[in-house]
Amino acid sequence: MSGISNYVAPRSLDEAAELLRAGNVTLLAGGTDLMPQSRNGRTQLRPTLMSIRRVAELRGISEAAGNVRIGALTTISELRDSVLVRERLQALWQACDRFASDQIRNAATIGGNICNASPAGDTLVPLLVLDAQVELASKSNGTLATRAVPIADFLLGPGQTARAATEILSGIVLALPPRHFISSFFKFGTRPALDISLISVGLAARRAGNALHDVRVAFGAVAPRPIRAPAAEAALEGKALDDGVIAVAAAAAEAEIHPISDVRASDWYRREMVRNMFTRVLAHVRDR
Amino acid sequence: MGAAVDIARGETLIGKRVPKMDAPEKASGRTRYIHDINLPGQLHAKILRAGVVHARIVSIDTSAAKALPGVHAVITAADVPWQRPIGVAKDHLPLKTDRVRSPRDEIAAVAADSAEIAEAALRLIKVTYDPLPVVTSAEDALRPGAPLLHGEELTWTAPDGRREVLHAPSPDNVAMTFNYAQGDVARGEAESDTVVEDVFWLHYVTHCCMGVSGVIAEFDADDNLRLYSNTQVPFLHKREFAELLGIDPGRIRVIQPPIGGGFGSKLDIYPFEPIAIFLAKITQRPVKLIFTREEEFLASPTRQPVLLKLRSGCKRDGTLTFRTVDTLHDNGAYTSWGATTPFVMMQTISSLYRVPHCQYRTRAVYTNNPYAGSFRGYGNLQATFAVEAHMDKLAEAVGMDPVTFRLRNAQEPGEITPQGMHFKSCGFKQCLETAALRSDFRRKHNEYRAKWHDSNPLKRGVGMASMLHVGGGAKIYPSDGCGTILKIDDFAHLTLITGASEIGQGSETVLAQLVCEELGLPLSAVTVVNNDTDITPWDVGVHASRTTFVAGNSAIGAARKAKAKILAAAAAKLELPVERLGLRAGCVVETGSGNRFIEIGKLIRSLHFSDKAELVMTTHYYEPPSQHQDREFKGDVSAAYAWATQVAEVEVDTMTGIVRLLRITGAHDVGRVLNRLGIEGQIEGGIVMGQGYATTENLIVENGVVRNPSFRDYKLVTAPEIPAIDISFIETMDGEGPQGAKGVGEAPAICVAAAVANAIYNATGVRLYALPFTPENVYRALKGQAQPPVWRVAS
Amino acid sequence: MSATVDIRFRLNGVDTEVTVPAGMSTLEMLRERLDLTGTKYACGEGECGACTISVDGVTVNSCLMFAADCDGRELLTIEGLVASPVGEVLRASFARNGAVQCGFCTPGIMMQAQHVLRKHKGCERADLQRAIEGNLCRCTGYVKIIDSIAEACVTADTEQGA
Structure with a gap:
């Protein structure tokens, strides 16, 4: 079943970081990815299994100095139930609403979803367009220290992140979006949830009249990791949304993605859907 | 209870919403399925599967596995030289000897103290293979020079050295053929004003019973086998297991714990069952074998995939003239019931509508793919899909609306079709008219069609399809009967012992209802025993929508005998003519007035303790008045036939290819509604299963390998996706049916895909010839990028 | 061999102590150690919900939860419900x-x-x-x-x- 020789459940971030420093630790949060991946051999459990569930510092959604901090252990259900998330971080809320099932949303954590680094990870695309930073804590020199890494730099590839083995993802920080800021997430699927994204589209921007500024576009499941789409962003930046601008942006997006063919869809279909759904998302913004 | 029946007032139970008798236990989590049963001293078994698609087995080394602590037995074919082949064509050895034909193939098996140890032991077994060329489709299998899957004869050597040929070689990979003809199709074609021809592809899907497959086998000290099994056909399997083990069937007892879904998947023996028996015999311990979900996807049967070519014609006035059908059934590596689905398919081809000239031909062909079994609807989903597409195409070609065109050709009561089916009750035309009316079909069909070229990317469409299916059993085996034993004790508690298995469909409750209706007793007075071949009388099994009809008539027969005995005793005791007596509300009553004379329990006690000293125990065996088909596949195989029409309304997103099923309006000729709650549940469940077949489910098989063996990528319909469902019951009161009822178990799943295909056409003007209607498939078709199915095989 | 963990939790209102292998799922613990077979295995990867239980007042798939993680928590299964x-x-x-x-x-x-x-x-x-x-x-x-x-x-x- 597993080669776990030690199970630990620290109660503070300091203790957790200390245990991580000792090495050979698998971090366990909600377990919804770790359990099946350890069963099917995709993840080799290390000798120490460390549940971080009791670490209080990793919980809660707070707002201070124009920033929102989301503790890594915040479950997807807690995000979905948060008024702040629903009203101010719409794209993230939409991703949480379309996330797996109620049972999984109740267990899965945002920190876990980020560290799992799936190309189709539901919260990653909204975090990209919301310019989130992840907070990494460690005790590499004996004292607890944190560093912040932009999410775009944190995600390296399927299951690959910039987290060092001694680090723990403690939270996500993002600037509270200004007024007239819109964000939107679209997940392609035939059912509301319990679906792995064939493709997903994220859009965020400050809206002035019919024009978008500070445009951020991201796509999921079309590359080894969720990606920002700078050419599409540039095509939209400062422009009033009309059919022509939308078509140019959609064409730009198509050039930025590298989808694969797998059991869920062909690369051709993924390309078509990125173009069509990005177009639809932009049209909805225009018509709103 | 909301619509509860007040039995004390003698109300009828028929047609009421009667809750399933086993529901409270199941909803409490108390019901013990096979997975929940553990016998003292039990070992756990696991099977090593080949993982390679087609290969010779060069060597198997089990020594390391045998040496693992906690392992009690490791077996390969060499350990059971007496094993015999299983399956419909007896072409399948449970443990493979020298050849692997499918990745699911069983190479070795382990019995150990725990499932984990058994798993660990499997990893220690070393097998070397010599790969063989892979046959990935039925078409490839028929090419000259194609590798042969079963090119050699399969022989069996008895312990005494006697050698038997059990399966003759198949020199051309053809496992089975079916040919049926009526009339003269050439003449039919000559008389046609319009002819259409298309090729259809019906894909792989699988049952996905929520309870995974499992079995527990144990032998007693006298070497009698006790098998805890999920089978749907306990009595047939008892005989097969006996043959397999070379023992007297009387020494086999099959106990059927409640089952986590059947849908036809448990009509055949699969290798895991004999393997568990072998291990139990070798270890002399109870052996439990339970699949993982992945194993369930890889190693349980599929619905029969079919490539089908259909040519049909009609006259200018809409009268059908002929149909020619050629099908290729991908048999997979071995033969199970899927190969025999033509029995049902040809009925739809020949007899759903009046068609004077028909020709039907099937070849079931061996490949290295998963092998197909029986699945709710049994070939009828596939046949109906093609036939109903052509009904729409022909209607359009002659300028008639789909309803009128179908009504023109629909069967009517009294019809005896050229295939010999006699439709004594037939509500087909009412089904068509009711479904069309309730769905506002004609108006919507015209309106939606007019919007094909609108700018709105969301299109709506309606489509209809109808079906004919056996509804009074199906005489496939020498007997299609069912036995009942009834005993009523001194307190008027009734034990109904029936051969018919409960698989979740509610037979237990409906049989109890029928018996209580005869005897004027409340449902609470009934215990149903239906799960132990040492106790229950023979029944042919749960299949072919037959249980309510056949087991129902059997139960009624036993109840009527008990009633006669009770009334005779009452007449003697009360000194009244028996004609004046009836049973109601637990009492002997005066017919007409309803005046109560005596409680049934009291009467039975007085009979028991009288000089006559009798108990009320009756038996009845019911054999439906149907016929076996002759060698030309003609004959009235069912005592009654069920009809239905369903209208699907869909929304097609032309930017994604997503097809949303908005509404199904169904009209079903069910003979008579016995349990309204139960029959609604059957129909709703069947419709959603049909929705899955049409739009979400797809077992992806590439080069013999199942690519999506999990619920993550094999998508069952979830609760938010279901359509609105409107069901009308057409009650034709079948003369032979129990209280007028006909079978309905399979009917609701049959039309959905066909209706959805017609609805997509009505929405978009694009016709899809291949299932499933997943977003990418639909989108490709809308963009003109789809490769329609092609018929490349010489006839 | 896998390490074992001693855990204590409230199960259907009753204090429960059990020793489980660190890699064991809560579903396996319920069915195989505690004889609570009302919670069902049907997929083992959170796709079907047959193993749903309630932990600290919210429902989860017990197949996705390490048994060790039950320590200190409040579980409700169908038997308790x-x-x-x-x-x-x-x-x-x-x-x-x-x-x-x-x-x-x-x-x-x-x-x-x-x-x-x-x-x-x-x-x-x-x-x-x-x-x-x-x-x-x-x-x-x-x-x-x-x-x-x-x-x-x-x-x-x-x-x-x-």
Whole structure:
């Protein structure tokens, strides 16, 4: 079943970081990815299994100095139930609403979803367009220290992140979006949830009249990791949304993605859907 | 209870919403399925599967596995030289000897103290293979020079050295053929004003019973086998297991714990069952074998995939003239019931509508793919899909609306079709008219069609399809009967012992209802025993929508005998003519007035303790008045036939290819509604299963390998996706049916895909010839990028 | 060999102590160690909901939860639910409305239904459909399950009001 020789459940971030420093630790949060991946051999459990569930510092959604901090252990259900998330971080809320099932949303954590680094990870695309930073804590020199890494730099590839083995993802920080800021997430699927994204589209921007500024576009499941789409962003930046601008942006997006063919869809279909759904998302913004 | 029946007032139970008798236990989590049963001293078994698609087995080394602590037995074919082949064509050895034909193939098996140890032991077994060329489709299998899957004869050597040929070689990979003809199709074609021809592809899907497959086998000290099994056909399997083990069937007892879904998947023996028996015999311990979900996807049967070519014609006035059908059934590596689905398919081809000239031909062909079994609807989903597409195409070609065109050709009561089916009750035309009316079909069909070229990317469409299916059993085996034993004790508690298995469909409750209706007793007075071949009388099994009809008539027969005995005793005791007596509300009553004379329990006690000293125990065996088909596949195989029409309304997103099923309006000729709650549940469940077949489910098989063996990528319909469902019951009161009822178990799943295909056409003007209607498939078709199915095989 | 962990938790209102291998799932612990077989295995990867239990007041797939992680928590399984008033309301509603056919998915859906009733996020049919989107049923087509939960919502409301 597993080669776990030690199970630990620290109660503070300091203790957790200390245990991580000792090495050979698998971090366990909600377990919804770790359990099946350890069963099917995709993840080799290390000798120490460390549940971080009791670490209080990793919980809660707070707002201070124009920033929102989301503790890594915040479950997807807690995000979905948060008024702040629903009203101010719409794209993230939409991703949480379309996330797996109620049972999984109740267990899965945002920190876990980020560290799992799936190309189709539901919260990653909204975090990209919301310019989130992840907070990494460690005790590499004996004292607890944190560093912040932009999410775009944190995600390296399927299951690959910039987290060092001694680090723990403690939270996500993002600037509270200004007024007239819109964000939107679209997940392609035939059912509301319990679906792995064939493709997903994220859009965020400050809206002035019919024009978008500070445009951020991201796509999921079309590359080894969720990606920002700078050419599409540039095509939209400062422009009033009309059919022509939308078509140019959609064409730009198509050039930025590298989808694969797998059991869920062909690369051709993924390309078509990125173009069509990005177009639809932009049209909805225009018509709103 | 909301619509509860007040039995004390003698109300009828028929047609009421009667809750399933086993529901409270199941909803409490108390019901013990096979997975929940553990016998003292039990070992756990696991099977090593080949993982390679087609290969010779060069060597198997089990020594390391045998040496693992906690392992009690490791077996390969060499350990059971007496094993015999299983399956419909007896072409399948449970443990493979020298050849692997499918990745699911069983190479070795382990019995150990725990499932984990058994798993660990499997990893220690070393097998070397010599790969063989892979046959990935039925078409490839028929090419000259194609590798042969079963090119050699399969022989069996008895312990005494006697050698038997059990399966003759198949020199051309053809496992089975079916040919049926009526009339003269050439003449039919000559008389046609319009002819259409298309090729259809019906894909792989699988049952996905929520309870995974499992079995527990144990032998007693006298070497009698006790098998805890999920089978749907306990009595047939008892005989097969006996043959397999070379023992007297009387020494086999099959106990059927409640089952986590059947849908036809448990009509055949699969290798895991004999393997568990072998291990139990070798270890002399109870052996439990339970699949993982992945194993369930890889190693349980599929619905029969079919490539089908259909040519049909009609006259200018809409009268059908002929149909020619050629099908290729991908048999997979071995033969199970899927190969025999033509029995049902040809009925739809020949007899759903009046068609004077028909020709039907099937070849079931061996490949290295998963092998197909029986699945709710049994070939009828596939046949109906093609036939109903052509009904729409022909209607359009002659300028008639789909309803009128179908009504023109629909069967009517009294019809005896050229295939010999006699439709004594037939509500087909009412089904068509009711479904069309309730769905506002004609108006919507015209309106939606007019919007094909609108700018709105969301299109709506309606489509209809109808079906004919056996509804009074199906005489496939020498007997299609069912036995009942009834005993009523001194307190008027009734034990109904029936051969018919409960698989979740509610037979237990409906049989109890029928018996209580005869005897004027409340449902609470009934215990149903239906799960132990040492106790229950023979029944042919749960299949072919037959249980309510056949087991129902059997139960009624036993109840009527008990009633006669009770009334005779009452007449003697009360000194009244028996004609004046009836049973109601637990009492002997005066017919007409309803005046109560005596409680049934009291009467039975007085009979028991009288000089006559009798108990009320009756038996009845019911054999439906149907016929076996002759060698030309003609004959009235069912005592009654069920009809239905369903209208699907869909929304097609032309930017994604997503097809949303908005509404199904169904009209079903069910003979008579016995349990309204139960029959609604059957129909709703069947419709959603049909929705899955049409739009979400797809077992992806590439080069013999199942690519999506999990619920993550094999998508069952979830609760938010279901359509609105409107069901009308057409009650034709079948003369032979129990209280007028006909079978309905399979009917609701049959039309959905066909209706959805017609609805997509009505929405978009694009016709899809291949299932499933997943977003990418639909989108490709809308963009003109789809490769329609092609018929490349010489006839 | 895998390390074992001693854990203590409340299970259906009863303090429970058990020693489990560190890699064991909660589903395996319930079924194989504690003989609570009402919680079902049907996929083992969180895709079907047959193993739904409640942990600290929210439902989870017990197949995705390490048993060791139960330490210090409050678990409710179908066996505990049906011994409670809300469980009784649900069981009666499921039976009366025909929500049960083969019954294999039923305990998991009962657990999810109690969560819906507890959280009381609305009893509109669309909400209920979403609430059980993680529970697969192969028999019923869900219609009667939704009917049952909707009726139980109303019953629970009435009883709370009374």
